[in-house]
Amino acid sequence: MPSSEIIGWFADVGLSDRPTVGGKGGSLGELTRASISVPPGFVVRTAAFERFLNALEQEEPIRPRVEALSDHELEQITALSEHLRARLESAPLPAEVSSELIAAHADLCGTDPSWPLAVRSSATTEDAADASFAGLQDTYLWTMGVQATLKYVRSCWASLYSVPSIAYRRKHGLPESGVAMAVVIQRMVNARKAGVMFTRSPLTGDRSVITIEGAWGLGSAVVSGEVTPDRFVIAKITGEISVREISDKHVQHLPVPDGGVGEAETPEDLRRVPCLSDEEITALRDIARKVERHYGRPQDIEWAIDHSGDILLLQSRPETVWSSKERAPIAKPMENPLQHVMKIFGGRR
DSSP, X not given: OOOOSSEEEGGGOOGGGHHHHHHHHHHHHHHHHTTOOOOOXXXXXXXXXXXXXXXXXXXXXXXXXXXXXXXXXXXXXXXXXXXXXXXXXXXXXXXXXXXXXXXXXXXXXXXXXXXXXXXXXXXXXXXXXXXXXXXXXXXEEEEOSXXXXXXXXXXXXXXXXXXXXXXXXXXXXXXXXXXXXXXXXXXXXXXXXXXXXXXXXXXXXXXXXEEEEEEESOTHHHHTTSSOXXXXXXXXXXXXXXXXXXXXXXXXXEEOTTSSEEEEEOOHHHHTSOSSOHHHHHHHHXXXXXXXXXXXXXXXXXXXXXXXXXXXXXXXXXXXHHHHHHHSOSSOOOSSTHHHHHHHHHTTO
């Protein structure tokens, strides 16, 4: 089926579509259009969320109740969050949204309607160049069947009203009318190994290196911090691997047969051996350089390597920690700009 107001296939969206597909959806579309391998999928656009929320607001207001809170009213935020999440998770989808989702699910899964999928929140306020709101909304891995997908789309929308998400928006004074949720739906990668990489050092900000972190199994174990990953640092230009820190990767996340992800002990013969070969580290470096060139700024990238050895990217977002430090003014602003000059010369007497 073609893209529509409700559904946007990765090949048809990009970063310029962030207002309708969110940060994650826009990035995955951008990577697809840049010929960088990502698992195939589509985005449930914010128009679907708006239709869903508007139907609910005809019965009882939602956005005005959130905006009436202040960020320090934790008890009230918690109570409202529980109420709103229950409403969103139990409400039926609008008929036109449901029919398009079912059709897109069938196209994505092909001949196997139970093909495992990831259902991932893609908020319009996340992964922006000047702020990272990642982690405030939900992701569901290894979901199987169209009914599970429909359920978790509603759960992703509901996570926009989690306690951390509401509190964050109230703290920063974001108007609720400008907040919406898209949802990414894509094929799962049965990863043998996975992790993250940064196109500048997260420790020093050095832009001449790429830092790669990885572990066995699905990348959720690395992202959640449940396992200490192996860490490699490789020079962007020369390809020299200057750091090899191999950890005891005692657990890994693996798919559960009936759907979802579980934790399992890593086999003894894999726990303390590098999860990546030098050839894989070099291949990841090449991909990271290509992604950074495409975006024109340092990136924070999630990657996976499947059992056939193919490397796929699951996400790329702007690196924000060191970039925000670089944007900070060196000197405090003064009412008279000449005072900067006078202070400098005055110190040389």
